[in-house]
Amino acid sequence: MTKKALITGLTGQDGSYLAELLLEKGYQIYGLVRRSSTSNLERISHLFNQIQIVSGDLLDQSSLMDVVNDCQPDEIYNLASQSYVPLSWKQPALTAEYTALGVSRLLESIRRCKPDAKFYQASSSEVFGQPDESPQTERTAFRPRNPYGVAKAYAHWMTVNYRQQYKLFGCCGITYTHESPRRGTEFVFRKITRTAAMIKLGLANELKLGNLDARRDWCYAKDAVCAMWMMLQQEKPDDYIIASGETHSVRELVECAFNCLGLDWQDYVSVDPAFYRPDEPVQLVGCIYKIKAQLGWKPQYSFQQLVELMVDRDLKELSDNP
The missing domain is CATH 3.90.25.10 (UDP-galactose 4-epimerase, domain 1)
Structure with missing residues (x-):
């Protein structure tokens, strides 16, 4: 049976690489794109005939519920956010709407419309801010020091809370800076x-x-999206640091x-x-002992x-x- 995946942030660096990976694995892919979006579609132009584009917005609860209900995805990858740290200082409220509250809306849509879907939330090393230990592990305290990091911390803990409260299969990948020619x-x-x-x-x-x-x-974005996919193939949901370890x-x-x-x-x-x-x-700098030991992943x-x-x-x- 063909697996179905819904990707938000499809037009971004990670979304385009993840789409390529899932297509190689035989997935049917839905990509969430805002109808009025002026995002650069160049990164996914070569995939247009292999992906179904669906209209929705992280600011609009009803549109997210419609998409999840209509697509009935087996896996949902939330890679959408306002991800440029300097801009988060200039637009802190907008960053919070998309990067934090957008995740709440998406989680609620999954709970109501497809509670057995596996969910991946793109967390970030920015949640650590200025940590009191180095390298950081999955147990390091969150001390975000910019609006983007604050929003990502909210999204991370909401995913954990929905996992605990509603038994959703929700995983957070705490990604460190990852790069590619599509950056x-x-x-x-x-x-x-x-x-x-x-x-x-x-x-x-x-x-x-x-x-x-x-x-x-720094690590390669292609390596990072492979880790995202591996996290959703496990029997139990958990959170992992995705980094190079140096x-x-x-x-x-x-x-x-x-x-x-x-x-x-x-x-x-x-x-x-x-x-x-x-x-x-x-x-x-991220400690990647856990993801290497439990998932067998490394850059x-x-x-x-x-x-x-x-x-x-x-x-x-x-x-x-x-």
């Missing part, structure tokens, strides 16, 4: 690989960044990206305080391989369409 250029990893490629091609001559000593736990500084990332292109990064990179975060998280791509992959893709894309 928006407003995010620092893609900003660096993209600008480095532009400099190599003579399309730019400078890269401005914030704190070069900031460290991040950190690298922005400085290391810059040096690696420019080295891939035969360039000395110090000739092109300057520090601009305007790009510093208001509350810079300290040493966010397939190293930091070096991920940087090389993205630089090569940006260079090719810019060369083809300067």
Whole structure:
């Protein structure tokens, strides 16, 4: 019997990779898209004839209930949110509506219309804020320090509460920063690989960044969505950290990206305080012992391989369409 999956955030980085993965596994896929959305559909243009697009909005309870009732999905992956941390400071209420309350509406729709569906909630390392331990585990206290992290913490605990109160199969994947060529250029990893490629091609001559000593736990988005799927194949729901288990500084990332292109990064990179975060998280790195031990998951791509992959893709894309 063909499994059916509903994906919110289909047009985003994770949604597009997850759709590809599920199609390979023979799923029938429904993608939730806002009717008035101006989102970039480019990431899923190659999948249009294999996916059924359904109209709905995380701000509208009735539309979510209609979608869940009509599709009757076996698995639901909530990857939709306002996910850009700096924007969450400028639009905190909107971030809360989509990233926090939107999850409440979706959970309630599942409870009422398809209570046996398995639900994946995209949680985030931003829930830890400035943690009192490093690396962080699934038991580390939540101390979010920006509106996005606060909204994600709410969504996480609502999923846990619906699991406990209503016995829903709800899992939270606490994902650390995960990247790919489909990542928006407003995010620092893609900003660096993209600008480095532009400099190599003579399309730019400078890269401005914030704190070069900031460290991040980066992994490949394709690895992350594989973990999401594996979580919903278990007999019992649980929450897991999805990460690489190691950190690298922005400085290391810059040096690696420019080295891939035969360039000395110090000739092109300057520090601009305007790009510093208001509350810079300290040493966010995930402990992946639990997901490795219980699910057998681990990242397939190293930091070096991920940087090389993205630089090569940006260079090719810019060369083809300067």
